[in-house]
Amino acid sequence: MLDRRELLAGGLALALPTAKGWAEDARILRQAYEAMHPGLYRYNTPAQMSVRFDRLERELGAATTQVQAFLALTRLTAAVRCGHSFPNPLNQPDATAAALFGGRNRLPFTFRWIDGEMVVTGSADPRLTRGERVLDIDGISTARMLRTLIPLARADGGNDAKRIANMEVNGLDRFAAFDVHRPLLWRTGPTAVLRLPNRPIEVACLAEGEPRGSAAEGPPFAFAVKAGVGVLTMTSWAFYESDFDWRGFIDAAIDRLIDEGGRGLILDIRDNEGGQDCGDAVLARLIDRDLTKPAYDRYTRYRTAPAALKPYLSTWDRSFLDWGDKAVGPDSRGLFRMTRFDDGPDGDVIRPAGRRFAGPVAVLTSATNSSATFQFAVAVKASGRGTLIGQTTGGNLRGINGGAFFFLKLPASGLEADLPLVAGLPRTAQPDAGLAPDIAVRPSAKALARGEDQEMAAALAWIRSSPAW
Numbered sequence: 001m002l003d004r005r006e007l008l009a010g011g012l013a014l015a016l017p018t019a020k021g022w023a024e025d026a027r028i029l030r031q032a033y034e035a036m037h038p039g040l041y042r043y044n045t046p047a048q049m050s051v052r053f054d055r056l057e058r059e060l061g062a063a064t065t066q067v068q069a070f071l072a073l074t075r076l077t078a079a080v081r082c083g084h085s086f087p088n089p090l091n092q093p094d095a096t097a098a099a100l101f102g103g104r105n106r107l108p109f110t111f112r113w114i115d116g117e118m119v120v121t122g123s124a125d126p127r128l129t130r131g132e133r134v135l136d137i138d139g140i141s142t143a144r145m146l147r148t149l150i151p152l153a154r155a156d157g158g159n160d161a162k163r164i165a166n167m168e169v170n171g172l173d174r175f176a177a178f179d180v181h182r183p184l185l186w187r188t189g190p191t192a193v194l195r196l197p198n199r200p201i202e203v204a205c206l207a208e209g210e211p212r213g214s215a216a217e218g219p220p221f222a223f224a225v226k227a228g229v230g231v232l233t234m235t236s237w238a239f240y241e242s243d244f245d246w247r248g249f250i251d252a253a254i255d256r257l258i259d260e261g262g263r264g265l266i267l268d269i270r271d272n273e274g275g276q277d278c279g280d281a282v283l284a285r286l287i288d289r290d291l292t293k294p295a296y297d298r299y300t301r302y303r304t305a306p307a308a309l310k311p312y313l314s315t316w317d318r319s320f321l322d323w324g325d326k327a328v329g330p331d332s333r334g335l336f337r338m339t340r341f342d343d344g345p346d347g348d349v350i351r352p353a354g355r356r357f358a359g360p361v362a363v364l365t366s367a368t369n370s371s372a373t374f375q376f377a378v379a380v381k382a383s384g385r386g387t388l389i390g391q392t393t394g395g396n397l398r399g400i401n402g403g404a405f406f407f408l409k410l411p412a413s414g415l416e417a418d419l420p421l422v423a424g425l426p427r428t429a430q431p432d433a434g435l436a437p438d439i440a441v442r443p444s445a446k447a448l449a450r451g452e453d454q455e456m457a458a459a460l461a462w463i464r465s466s467p468a469w
Contacts, residue, residue, distance in 0.1 A: 021412035022069060023061035026053065029073070029417060032309050032408050033080070038301045038335060038423035039401040043081040043157050043432075052079050060413070067184050069413045070100060074152045074181075077417060083156045083370050083394065084402045084420040089175035091407050091416045097175075105188040106179050106206045107137070110171045110214035112443065113164045118142040119445045122171065122214030125203050128194075131449025136195045140186055152181055155394060156370065156401075158432045162394030165367035170271050171214035172235055216271050221246065223253040229463055230257040231456075232282075233268040237275030237372050240316075247281050254285045254357050264463035265357060268364045270390060270455065274371025279379065284353040286361060286385050293348040293375075294382045296399060296424035298338035303327040305406075313406045313419075320404050320421055338422055341403065350379075360466040361386035362459035365437050370394025371402060375424075377435050387462060388437040390455045397430035399423055 030053040033040055040049060059072040070087060077085045089101055109123035111134070118134040134142055146167060153163035154177075169176045182188060193202050211217055220236040221244075232253050239246055257265060267282065283291060305313060305321045313321070327336035363386045365377055374395030380386040403422035410417065439462060441455045463469060 022063055023057050025069075025410035025412045025415070026057035026060045028309070028312060028410055029053075029056070029076070029408065031306065032312070032406070032419055035306050035309070036300075036302045036406070036421060037080070037082075037085065037401070037419060038299050038421065039082045039085075039399075040080060040301070041333075042398065042423075044079070049080075052076055066096065066100060066413060066415070070415060071152070071184060073410075073415055073417060078152055078154055081155065081157050082401050082420065083154050083162065084400070084405070084418060086154045086418055087415055088407075088418045089180050091418065093414055093416070096414055100184070101175055101180055102208065103183065103188075104190045104205050104207045105183045106208065106210070106212075107169070107192060108203050108206050108212055110169045110212050110216070112168050113146060114443045114445050114448075116143055116146065117445065118146075119448060121448065122212060122216070124206065124211060124213040127201055128203070129449070130451065131445050131447075133197055133445060134194050135197065138186070138188075138193055145182070145186075148185060149178065149181055153177065156396035157398055159367070159370075159394055159396055159434050161367035161392055161434065162370050165394060169212075171212045171217040172271055174208065220244065221249050223249070223256070225257060225260050225262055228262055229264040229266060229460060230254075230262045231266045231268060234278065235271045237272060237278040239276055239278075246276075246278055250278070250281050250285070251354055255355065258355055258357055262357075263359050263469055264466070265359060265361045266364065266456070266459045266463070267361065267386070268456070269369060269373045269376070270364050270366040271368060272373045273368055273394070274373045274375075277372050277375070279372065279376030280350050281353075282376075283350050283379060283383065283385065285355070285357055287350065287352050287383070288356055288358075289352065291350040291379070291383050291385075293350065293379045295427045297427060298341055298403065299335040299423045299425055300327055300338050300421055301335055303336055312409050312411065314409065315404070315406050317404070320406065335423070341422070358468075360463045360468050362462055363388050364455045364459060365390040365393050365435075367391055367394045367434065370434075371400065374400065374435065381435060381438075387439065388435070389439045389459045389462065390437050390441050391443070392436045392440075393434040395434055396432065397426065397435060398432055399425040399430075
């Protein structure tokens with residue numbers, strides 16, 4: 001639980017002219033989530049959510065700054081335990097985003113949390129080396145920071161590894177959750193004092209978009225062939241408004257691997273949360289017969305969006321306001337079976353395309369994989385066409401919510417909250433967990449310091465030990 005001092009620190013300067021009506025925002029959010037969120041009661045009972053909504057109404061009613069309102073909204077959506085439900089920084093109005101997330105306050109390095117410690121993975125400051133541990137920042141221990149941030153992290157169900165990964169900084173996201181929340185919870189300035197195991201140093205902070213020296217920074221796709229093994233790195237599949245020809249890139253990469261006589265393929269999606277189903281195009285080049293993806297039936301909580309909420313809803317497809325006869329039900333859970341996105345009675349089918357690469361395939365996974373990349377990992381595992389190497393994924397085997405969204409604008413505070421509309425639910429009982437890899441690799445700060453890529457090394461060793469090699 002966050003204490004009041006942490007909630008207020010750094011945020012009083014962002015007070016709006018009046019807080020009148022902010023409690024109404026909590027009521028609008030409640031109406032929208034109760035009416036349309038398909039996963040609202042997967043990990044909470046109606047009584048538990050009622051208590052949380054009541055608390056949000058009190059907190060927004062008492063709030064005097066947008067910082068307080070944003071943090072209260074974040075705590076509520078995080079408690080739903082859905083990785084796609086949150087006040088998305090990318091979807092806030094420009095003025096709100098500038099006020100809440102702007103400034104020269106980003107640390108000049110990227111990092112992972114390894115065994116509860118902040119471990120540097122790249123740095124724009126040459127005094128900070130890869131593998132170095134940061135013990136505290138401006139007098140606040142990084143372990144305490146992580147404990148404070150976890151209740152604000154978005155993840156599905158009990159997948160706490162994803163919550164920790166959500167609070168890492170890899171240099172790829174415009175608004176990394178750690179960058180968003182650190183200035184809202186603790187006072188920040190243009191410099192920060194870091195305590196390392198053997199010395200303190202003062203570093204200059206960065207503004208949005210300035211590079212931090214991470215190897216992950218760069219184009220979303222990269223491909224190389226070395227010693228007979230192709231490595232296709234994909235750090236993002238979010239290409240909704242992009243001109244990037246990702247299909248062409250995938251096909252060209254696999255064609256090159258085949259032309260050069262490559263004998264193994266590594267797919268590196270460790271830094272990739274998801275986006276479009278780019279993984280289907282990869283699998284289509286690896287199979288020799290139709291592949292039916294694991295059966296996850298789709299459900300929604302409504303057939304027609306409530307009229308009273310329509311002024312606050314925006315989306316890229318207005319047909320989401322009324323599913324019509326594509327939403328069948330409701331069932332005993334209050335959910336409607338969705339048929340709009342089905343490819344057939346047996347679920348989604350991937351068909352072979354182009355020349356097939358038949359060699360061994362390794363997929364590098366991490367807790368970051370929680371949307372389309374989680375679903376890709378599940379499909380790879382079920383198909384047997386690749387071996388997962390790394391850490392347990394994000395997402396959840398009990399199903400995730402997404403596919404279609406409303407962007408809910410709360411009129412009094414001016415904040416936005418993402419509202420996923422479609423749940424993909426398994427047909428059989430599943431554990432409350434991400435997908436475990438076939439070969440687990442435990443990250444090590446010492447290995448990072450030595451410049452080792454543990455997952456890549458494990459993948460190369462597995463490929464070269466394969467009978468097909």
